[in-house]
Amino acid sequence: MNPKIAFVGVGRMGANMARCLKDRGYPVAAVFDRDAPTAQTIAGELGAVACRSLSSVTAAADVIFTVVTDDNAQRAVFAASGDSLLIGAAGKTFVNCATISPAVHVEIEAAAERAGASSLEACMASSIPQARNGTLYLMCSGRKPVFDGLKPILSELSDHGRLLRYLGPAGTAAQVKALVNMVMNINTAALAEGLGLGAALGLDLHALIEVFSQTGAASRIVTTDGEDMVNRDHACFFSAAHAAKDSGIALALAEGAGLNLPLAAATKAQYDRLVALGLGNIDKSGIAELTFPGRTATPRRTGDPA
């Protein structure tokens, strides 16, 4: 019999992971979101209870996924006092999917273990469609036996385990995820500069994207974001604000290590500019709004005619 599941944080990622697991035969017993109407809607859809307290989430399920926004949100749901997932947590297993600081994963693992529970970090290097259809690239770290015990359920989310990786002790996956996103964000900024300059030179940008994809400029970002940058289609899969946050996590790690990473810093500055322009909620491809001639600070809204 499959364990009962709960989700804390049912935004786009969490809700789609919950939908996927329900499809695969896992009972989704409870959901929680700090936005109560969102929790109600998803609970109704999945036949789950929309919990009004974190402790009732823990009570309702065996395996609790947390898909929250940042370090503070992650710490808040595992608070040492007041309402918390840690209340009555003995024997429960937490799977923490947020992109947060590595040190916070280490903290949460220790707190969970003090409460008699287990904790695993499962960082996702994919986006919403992959959450929905169970093809997330999942980078896990924590205690190996905890990972082994969760393999069946995590495999359902990661293309039958083909995209499931165990990377080491708590914090490792978050470090790797921070590095993945740091490099991805730089590659994104690079593409925005290449296409922006191509536009300024009057080149055929579709031909340019094809050439990029077939040469040393090739990257996954060319495929996923190239046409969106040209077409100004910045419907959000991974927001500019998240990009700024994740590059910031990597830069903080670099600072701690005494490393100078000028590209990561320049990329964070670009995403910070987007946020300052009030564009933090558009997709990371929106960085092209800063590099194409005539676009700066006067972007059309998504959906406006091109």
Add this chain to the structure above:
Amino acid sequence: MNPKIAFVGVGRMGANMARCLKDRGYPVAAVFDRDAPTAQTIAGELGAVACRSLSSVTAAADVIFTVVTDDNAQRAVFAASGDSLLIGAAGKTFVNCATISPAVHVEIEAAAERAGASSLEACMASSIPQARNGTLYLMCSGRKPVFDGLKPILSELSDHGRLLRYLGPAGTAAQVKALVNMVMNINTAALAEGLGLGAALGLDLHALIEVFSQTGAASRIVTTDGEDMVNRDHACFFSAAHAAKDSGIALALAEGAGLNLPLAAATKAQYDRLVALGLGNIDKSGIAELTFPGRTATPRRTGDPA
């Protein structure tokens, strides 16, 4: 009957293109290099004449490839006075393969046409092994009929034409090439930062390269340069000095267009640092010497024990 070929500039790229064309049945009649012993060696190998003047190269061949280092070298071989490829050039065809400024390609085309000759730019987005085995990615621009006339010979160099592209009037290919290399150099700098920070965190760098290659951080550079960065194997395919030069060409184009490209600027600054450290002749992967902990300014030489 195949046209007689000549090569001006028989460094690693030019010499291997000449070897390839000779293998495919094109008579290599003449070679020229400003380093006379290099020209002698290659001429001996290919059964060609090592010309002592540019005008004798033009006299000896129907199609003359130029594979020189930079704008000044390109202008010098097409000089308006003194020894020049333009002397007696009526009816000859020049194929200019150097990575140079777009405006210089436009100049050279005009000068060639005044001399009754034809000119095509054929920018290469590949490296030495591809030159040798005829699988160069060739981006061409100039007069379309000139391109059409050269298709048979250019196809021999570009995987039977599968990697041959016609992009537009003179200068276009050089613009696209500058953009390709600008983006490639940024992606290279990005990878060096990601792996350098991974090293500082004590991560398994081979696992990290695998994760990068399977996620949003994926780029061709991860495949071609990742292990080299970890292993400090900077044997030169594309030098740091060339990377600095090419990013500089793109930045000059951006400046002309009034665009601010902070990532390209940060990347050029890194490659300029390598050059200033006396490391301009190592491969572009050597940028990792600036980002890995403990490596800065104290790199081992290529070939030293790891």
